[in-house]
């Protein structure tokens with residue numbers, strides 16, 4: 001018998017067992033809805049990565065309704081205790097550690113790819129840019145060689161390191177434009193960018209493809225990121241270049257990767273290639289940062305460039321590590337430091353951030369909210385999910401987004417940022433105070449008015465109340 005994700009075993013199973021009959025040692029078990037009436041007393045349990053099914057088993061199966069028998073609450077308690085016995089803290093620590101390790105390496109590589117492409121973009125003339133590097137999507141938003149290339153390398157790395165049969169990815173880009181007859185130059189540029197990046201894979205502890213990937217392979221790894229998400233199972237969510245407008249303007253952008261399981265974000269990794277250690281640089285255009293770094297050689301070169309933030313569900317911790325510098329080897333955890341949200345809860349001292357583009361969020365509505373709750377500082381307008389990173393790092397206290405009526409927020413624009421803020425100690429909800437729902441497919445269906453992320457509940461409650469008080473008179 002081969003166990004795989006979603007396998008239903010029609011009985012509760014605790015204790016040691018001879019599992020030599022099972023040939024997949026990295027099998028993952030989903031444990032939701034196990035014991036009625038306590039339908040979710042354990043959400044997930046993964047066999048420790050370092051251990052092996054043959055020597056250790058402590059799992060509770062998912063109940064198959066057709067085969068299940070009623071379990072009394074008392075019995076459930078006993079089984080819970082037995083289960084806890086097997087689930088020691090070290091094992092809990094290890095939950096998702098392999099996935100996290102791979103995801104961080106993939107995002108590190110993606111950031112380095114993006115930095116290279118952004119450097120050429122901003123040093124090139126407008127003419128060559130429009131011809132080869134920046135394209136317009138149907139909604140007029142830009143897409144670049146970097147968007148497709150990052151999607152390709154992340155798709156490839158996840159499949160190579162975690163097994164392609166286990167990988168389902170929801171991502172922003174498709175292959176339609178790349179497959180058009182007149183797109184051969186663009187496709188060639190993507191294939192070259194992908195292979196240039198993957199040639200560096202060994203520095204990040206990932207094997208490189210030998211031989212280099214061909215055009216059809218690159219198209220295929222981009223194309224297969226076509227999952228549509230949903231309420232059950234496990235899938236990755238990727239925004240290869242979030243804030244593409246910021247990216248083409250030489251400003252802030254992010255690479256965002258998250259893992260969702262049964263509708264809940266369990267892992268988030270956010271690469272912010274232009275967000276260095278120093279928080280004050282966030283307020284300036286990246287051009288300023290580039291000039292300053294040339295004029296004053298940094299004392300701690302490792303932290304100068306940008307960072308990768310990450311967090312695992314339920315750990316109560318969020319981390320930040322510097323981007324890997326040229327010629328260095330990636331060694332986990334790559335100097336990671338824990339980050340926590342700001343302790344400021346006085347609105348007069350708080351900084352709020354929002355999208356740069358007023359087409360993406362109403363600046364006038366947030367100005368009214370800021371006034372009514374007593375936020376005194378000028379808004380910090382930043383492209384992309386770097387705003388989520390700013391809250392998690394404690395560099396800002398509030399993020400608000402109120403898109404025009406009818407706009408549907410996509411899961412890849414929020415998943416990684418939400419879990420990182422939450423694990424760093426912050427609060428993220430819709431404007432009705434409800435958690436964002438990642439279980440409904442590609443969009444945050446049912447989102448109430450807008451998104452409010454705060455460093456703490458005092459500020460959060462004030463803003464939610466202010467939204468209620470002023471929504472009726474707004475034009476949104």
Ligand SMILES: Nc1ncnc2c1ncn2[C@@H]1O[C@H](COP(=O)(O)O)[C@@H](OP(=O)(O)O)[C@H]1O
Nearest residue numbers: 241242243244245355359360383384403407413
């Ligand atoms: N009309 C609109 N309203 C709200 N958000 C929008 C929008 N058009 C695009 N966006 C989203 O806003 C993201 C950019 O965020 P921000 O405005 O905070 O920089 C875009 O991500 P991409 O750049 O990945 O497409 C896109 O998903």
Ligand SMILES: [Mg+2]
Nearest residue numbers: 239242243413
């Ligand atoms: Mg985006």
